Amino acid sequence: MHENDESPLTRKLAAFVALSDAELSVLERLHQRRRSFKVGTDLVHQGQSDRAAYILSEGWVCSYKIQPDGTRQIVDFQIPGDFLGLRSVLLRTSDHSFEPVVDIRAAEVLAADLLEAFAQTPRLATAILWAASRDEAMVVEHLVGLGRRDADARMAHFLLELGSRLALVGMGGRAGYDCPLTQYHLADALGLSAVHVNRVLRQLRERGLVTFRNGRVTFDDYAALIDLADFDPAYLDQSGPLLKW
Amino acid sequence: MHENDESPLTRKLAAFVALSDAELSVLERLHQRRRSFKVGTDLVHQGQSDRAAYILSEGWVCSYKIQPDGTRQIVDFQIPGDFLGLRSVLLRTSDHSFEPVVDIRAAEVLAADLLEAFAQTPRLATAILWAASRDEAMVVEHLVGLGRRDADARMAHFLLELGSRLALVGMGGRAGYDCPLTQYHLADALGLSAVHVNRVLRQLRERGLVTFRNGRVTFDDYAALIDLADFDPAYLDQSGPLLKW
DNA sequence: CGCCAAGTTGATTGGCATCAAGAAATGTGG
DNA sequence: CCACATTTCTTGATGCCAATCAACTTGGCG
Numbered sequence A, B: 001m002h003e004n005d006e007s008p009l010t011r012k013l014a015a016f017v018a019l020s021d022a023e024l025s026v027l028e029r030l031h032q033r034r035r036s037f038k039v040g041t042d043l044v045h046q047g048q049s050d051r052a053a054y055i056l057s058e059g060w061v062c063s064y065k066i067q068p069d070g071t072r073q074i075v076d077f078q079i080p081g082d083f084l085g086l087r088s089v090l091l092r093t094s095d096h097s098f099e100p101v102v103d104i105r106a107a108e109v110l111a112a113d114l115l116e117a118f119a120q121t122p123r124l125a126t127a128i129l130w131a132a133s134r135d136e137a138m139v140v141e142h143l144v145g146l147g148r149r150d151a152d153a154r155m156a157h158f159l160l161e162l163g164s165r166l167a168l169v170g171m172g173g174r175a176g177y178d179c180p181l182t183q184y185h186l187a188d189a190l191g192l193s194a195v196h197v198n199r200v201l202r203q204l205r206e207r208g209l210v211t212f213r214n215g216r217v218t219f220d221d222y223a224a225l226i227d228l229a230d231f232d233p234a235y236l237d238q239s240g241p242l243l244k245w
Numbered sequence C: 001c002g003c004c005a006a007g008t009t010g011a012t013t014g015g016c017a018t019c020a021a022g023a024a025a026t027g028t029g030g
Numbered sequence D: 001c002c003a004c005a006t007t008t009c010t011t012g013a014t015g016c017c018a019a020t021c022a023a024c025t026t027g028g029c030g
Helices: A008-014 A021-029 A111-120 A122-148 A151-168 A183-190 A194-206 A222-229 B008-014 B021-030 B111-120 B122-148 B151-168 B183-190 B194-206 B222-229
Strands: A033-037 A052-058 A061-066 A072-078 A097-100 A104-110 A176-178 A210-213 A216-219 B034-037 B052-058 B061-066 B072-078 B097-100 B104-110 B176-178 B210-213 B216-219
Touching: A008 A021, A008 A052, A008 A122, A021 A111, A021 A122, A052 A111, A061 A183, A061 B122, A072 A122, A072 A183, A072 B122, A104 A111, A111 A122, A122 A151, A122 A183, A122 B072, A122 B122, A151 A176, A151 A183, A151 A194, A151 A210, A151 A216, A151 A222, A183 A194, A194 A210, B008 B021, B008 B052, B008 B122, B021 B111, B021 B122, B052 B111, B061 B183, B072 B122, B072 B183, B104 B111, B111 B122, B122 B151, B122 B183, B151 B176, B151 B183, B151 B194, B151 B210, B151 B216, B151 B222, B183 B194, B194 B210
Parallel strands: none
Antiparallel strands: A033 A104, A052 A104, A061 A072, A061 A097, A176 A216, A210 A216, B034 B104, B052 B104, B061 B072, B061 B097, B176 B216, B210 B216
16 A cells, blocks of 8 residues: 555554564454545444444544533544554443544454454564553543643643654654644543634644644644643553563 | 352342353452552552552542642542452553552452453453443543533532442442542542532532432432433443343 | 541632634535 | 635633632541
């Protein structure tokens, strides 16, 4: 597909375990069934229906819950290399829905294939479970942000986290990254109103910290932003744990 | 220990799968190494240290994260029958700390024992993973509450959720339940100030919905409370999924 | 009996939502 | 390629929810 056939997931996992050729080819085989989804077509991932997971290879997705009163809370965003609905393959739980933020391409993974891959290559299984556990840690961090950070710090923390995640799959760095999210997405994720998101972004820009504009996030003062957000990327990188295996 | 030797965990799992005698005895064996912890003695569960999990059999625990600015966000409470640090056994992640709310009694479970139990009784493994997935769903629901519910609804939802969880292990019902939490605990869990927690509780009491007093939660108008909280216990019960196995 | 944690209540402040209205960007069909 | 429609973004004005500050009360306990 691309010049090198390295998928974002491969790239992400490789950052934490050195995968053998055999493991790489098993991983590759998981990417067989490619599918596309357009914005607007909800990936209805409601429990009972299908028991497939996806590996996102291109584009962004958000997972969310709708409240009875109509408001929406975005639980997390998925970027290339992330799993969609991994849990609902292994167990039969799927408490939230998925919606593409932009047109996406993803590989469908059947439960059987995944379990077989796990059986064949335990190290790969460990790596994937590590990724899943990292996702959980992000949800927890998100919860902490909603509970105990004000709007500025929340936004700063969010933009930094996204930057770190994207850097892992080669889609961003200290300078910034391309970001297809609208201010409404930010609002629904951060528990703010869209109007206030706009004000917060303006303020961060005017303070010379970060610029969110035209689908691009630019870090103007990385260090100061980290300071404002009290950002500690330990929960993302966890560098070390897997290397020992 | 008690009149019948049924542990809270057994009781909880039994609500979702009918466990065979063999499975029950394996479960029993996991409860061998009993330990006690007193209030104040933090269960330092910081990643690297020990790789044991606990099954809580008596008392309450909270899991939390401390922010650099000193504020605390409680991620969840554990009640009898719940696991502590299950994830950190399987993976080496432990992003938050545990602290007893009252003196507790718990069974220590070594990674090896757990894995062996899983190998022996797949159905038990499924049941335990179901419980873990339920925990995750609760964290997500908590996140939604922080992002999109006002103080009243948040409190109401929290008290209802706790009631449902306790009912599952026979420690409460529609009438109410004993609750050792302080208003500070509620504040740290709900992302509110302790002062405001007090006001919200008073208001709920005066509206005839629920009374939180002297370590006891009393539901004065269950239906109205559910209505206020938009409480849908689907994410807790998930009745059905496991029964099919 | 006196101490300390937990709970209670009032007064004041401030962060963020809401309402409202317009400007810019993006998309769409003719 | 333009006219028009629909998002998306932007900014101001106003009000409310919940934080903060400050006392005071209550209850448990050595």
